Structures are given as C-alpha cells and as structure tokens.
Amino acid sequence: xxxxxxxxxxxxxDFVLWLxxxxxxxxxxxxxxxxxxxxxxxxxxTGRSERAALKSNLRVLLMHLLKWKxxxxxxxxxxxxxxxxHRKRIQEAFKDSPSLQRTFDxxxxxxxxxxxxxxxxxxxxxxxxxxxxxxFSVEQVLDSNYLPx
Numbered sequence: 001x002x003x004x005x006x007x008x009x010x011x012x013x014d015f016v017l018w019l020x021x022x023x024x025x026x027x028x029x030x031x032x033x034x035x036x037x038x039x040x041x042x043x044x045x046t047g048r049s050e051r052a053a054l055k056s057n058l059r060v061l062l063m064h065l066l067k068w069k070x071x072x073x074x075x076x077x078x079x080x081x082x083x084x085x086h087r088k089r090i091q092e093a094f095k096d097s098p099s100l101q102r103t104f105d106x107x108x109x110x111x112x113x114x115x116x117x118x119x120x121x122x123x124x125x126x127x128x129x130x131x132x133x134x135x136f137s138v139e140q141v142l143d144s145n146y147l148p149x
Contacts, residue, residue, distance in 0.1 A: 011038045051103045054093050055111055058104065061086040061141060062115030063122065066130050069148035071123050080147070087144055108138065 011018045018035070025033045064083045068075055093100050112134040120127040140146045 011035055050093065050097060050100065054090065054100050054103055055107050057086045057089045057093070058107065058111040058141075059114045059118065061090065062112050062134070062136075063118040065136055065141065065148055066115060066119040067123055069135070070119070070125060070129055072149075074123070083147070084144065087142060090142065105138075109134065 010021065018038070022034060022039055025031070061083060064079050064086070068079055068083065090104070094104075116127060116130045119125070119130060123129075134141075136146075136148065140148075
C-alpha cells in the first residue's frame with residue numbers, strides 16, 4: 001500500500017493515521033515511503049518520555065515516603081496508595097525497559113532532592129526537617145512492603 005498523502009501533512013493532520021501508515025510501510029518493507037524525519041523524532045521523544053515518567057514517579061514516591069516518615073500524624077490510606085502506585089509504575093517501567101535502571105540510578109539523588117522540596121511544600125515542614133542525603137536505601141524505596149517508621 002503506497003501512500004498518496006504527503007507524509008509531512010499526514011503527520012501534522014492525523015497522527016494516528018500517520019502511525020498506522022508508517023507501521024504498515026515498515027511491515028511491507030516500503031522503506032522509500034517512510035517519513036524518516038518524523039519517525040526518528042517520535043522514537044527519540046518516546047525514550048525521553050519514558051525517562052521523564054520514571055523520574056517523575058521516583059520524585060513522587062520519595063516525597064510520600066518522606067511525608068510518611070516525618071509527618072506520622074497525617075498518615076493516610078491515600079498516602080499509602082500513592083506510595084504503592086508509584087512503586088508499581090517504576091517496577092513496570094523496569095520490566096518493560098530494563099535499561100531504565102540506569103536512569104533511575106543516575107537520577108536517584110536528584111529525585112531525592114526534588115522529593116525533599118516537594119515534601120516540604122506539601123507539609124509546611126521546613127526543608128531542613130528532611131536529611132540532605134536520602135534516608136532510604138534504593139532497596140527500601142522499591143520494596144513494596146516497606147514503609148518508614
């Protein structure tokens with residue numbers, strides 16, 4: 001199936017149809033018809049999005065672990081649920097893309113600092129309430145049964 005539609009126009013006007021058309025062109029090896037520039041951009045964007053989502057989930061997880069530890073009187077099922085949900089998201093990301101472990105490891109301390117700031121904002125506790133270095137090990141952060149006391 002050769003597309004008669006201008007590749008750039010299709011990408012800009014109907015993204016889903018562009019995806020379907022591109023997939024079909026790849027399957028049928030009609031490589032001369034591929035919109036390579038946009039395909040490359042989409043592949044690169046997907047990788048960036050996956051890494052950004054992992055970092056975001058880690059920040060939220062660390063923020064809630066800090067809130068749980070340093071504001072025990074405010075603990076709630078909602079906090080517990082958020083901790084569980086973001087752990088699951090991280091584990092699913094690792095399952096789907098094991099190479100994201102490198103992003104996790106490299107970004108852990110930055111994510112902790114961000115989570116520390118977010119925890120301060122959400123709790124009205126001064127940022128110095130939370131230690132400069134993460135009080136949780138990576139194993140604890142990812143352990144589905146771990147909640148700090």
